[in-house]
Amino acid sequence: MASLSHLGWRSFHSQQLTLEDLETAHPARVSSVHRSGLVVISEQGTINVTVPPRLLDTLELPITVGDWVLVEHAAPRVQRVIAPYSVIKRHAAGTDRRLQTIAANLDTLFVVTSCNDDFNPSRLERYLAVAFEAQVEPVIVITKADQCDSPEPFIDEANALGTTAAAIAVNAMDTTTVAALEQWLQPGQTVAFVGSSGVGKSTLVNTLTGNTQQATGGIREDDSKGRHTTTSREMFALDSGAWVIDTPGMRELKIGAVEAGLRTVFDNIETLAAQCRFRDCKHDSEAGCAVLAAVAAGQLDARRLASYHKLQREAALAGMSTHERRARDRSFGRITSSALKVKEKNKR
Ligand SMILES: Nc1nc2c(ncn2[C@@H]2O[C@H](COP(=O)(O)OP(=O)(O)OP(=O)(O)O)[C@@H](O)[C@H]2O)c(=O)[nH]1
Ligand SMILES: [Zn+2]
Numbered sequence: 001m002a003s004l005s006h007l008g009w010r011s012f013h014s015q016q017l018t019l020e021d022l023e024t025a026h027p028a029r030v031s032s033v034h035r036s037g038l039v040v041i042s043e044q045g046t047i048n049v050t051v052p053p054r055l056l057d058t059l060e061l062p063i064t065v066g067d068w069v070l071v072e073h074a075a076p077r078v079q080r081v082i083a084p085y086s087v088i089k090r091h092a093a094g095t096d097r098r099l100q101t102i103a104a105n106l107d108t109l110f111v112v113t114s115c116n117d118d119f120n121p122s123r124l125e126r127y128l129a130v131a132f133e134a135q136v137e138p139v140i141v142i143t144k145a146d147q148c149d150s151p152e153p154f155i156d157e158a159n160a161l162g163t164t165a166a167a168i169a170v171n172a173m174d175t176t177t178v179a180a181l182e183q184w185l186q187p188g189q190t191v192a193f194v195g196s197s198g199v200g201k202s203t204l205v206n207t208l209t210g211n212t213q214q215a216t217g218g219i220r221e222d223d224s225k226g227r228h229t230t231t232s233r234e235m236f237a238l239d240s241g242a243w244v245i246d247t248p249g250m251r252e253l254k255i256g257a258v259e260a261g262l263r264t265v266f267d268n269i270e271t272l273a274a275q276c277r278f279r280d281c282k283h284d285s286e287a288g289c290a291v292l293a294a295v296a297a298g299q300l301d302a303r304r305l306a307s308y309h310k311l312q313r314e315a316a317l318a319g320m321s322t323h324e325r326r327a328r329d330r331s332f333g334r335i336t337s338s339a340l341k342v343k344e345k346n347k348r
Helices: 017-025 052-057 123-131 152-159 174-186 201-209 259-265 267-273 290-296 302-319 322-347
Strands: 025-034 037-042 046-049 068-072 079-081 089-091 099-104 110-112 137-143 166-169 188-194 219-222 227-230 236-238 244-245
Touching: 017 025, 017 079, 025 046, 025 079, 046 068, 052 079, 079 166, 099 166, 110 123, 110 174, 110 201, 123 137, 123 152, 123 259, 123 302, 137 152, 137 174, 137 201, 152 166, 166 174, 174 201, 188 201, 259 267, 259 302, 267 290, 267 302, 290 302
Parallel strands: 110 137, 110 188, 137 166, 188 244
Antiparallel strands: 025 037, 025 068, 037 046, 068 079, 089 099, 219 227, 236 244
């Protein structure tokens, strides 16, 4: 069975343990989360464990795939949760604004796009912001390199975004080209793939699990009615010994309140903004705006500024509480109704 370090255990985690902890429990990594409990992998193998309700009540964030927990020696039960070094979160859809966690202890986020219509710099900026916000290293993977004349222009465009993210072109079906991802797929590293439907995420994972396919097919677990059901594993090993987290919501991440991530992605705009005349400049139409001046001078892509504005609005909206959102909608309602009144008056 895999050693702790092959499972992704780091000194960051062991520093949170006391001697007493190790007398009563052992570390295990969450490979999937179910209503009835968790499936965890440890040096002892893969088992189902339960989470005591009183522990659940104390958690700031729900337990998620990729998390490390301590499992009691005496019973298949979680004793406590070890804080993760990275976590990808999103806001729940609809009226429920609670934070959801999607993946924990992730090292690399492969942002997947392809050498065709899907390639869109603004979409890349969106995913890069999510990665930087979660303190996960993003790597841009450009698939279907075999279907275009040359992937170079796409790589250049990805690099032109000016972030630290590497950009690599592959044929997702070809083991040789996919080997370019090796440095992020060392034993014990944890990765995930995001991107639009059809760009080749499953194909990449299949190529990378050529020999372990059987082992990742599914596991048996007891559902709440005591029946056995086969579920597809949500954290599973690649041939290289790296782990992939593939959970609902992971593949097409919606942007949350990722202000810090956006500052990293749009670092050049932030630098320019420091020279705007007004400290609260919105870079819309203000006099003395250094950002607009850079666009006018051809030093900054207008697309990039538009993307920055759009993502900032989305992030601000995602960060609002239900209360703030309602207040905003109400005042928006007032504006529209007073605008309508003015319109009506003008008609008369
Ligand atoms: N020629 C070529 N075809 C590819 C490549 N990557 C993916 N494909 C094909 O594109 C189609 C979609 O690939 P998938 O791997 O299913 O895409 P996905 O991103 O997992 O899509 P969702 O599961 O919908 O999110 C499949 O028919 C693949 O065979 C590539 O690099 N080269
Ligand atoms: Zn400005």
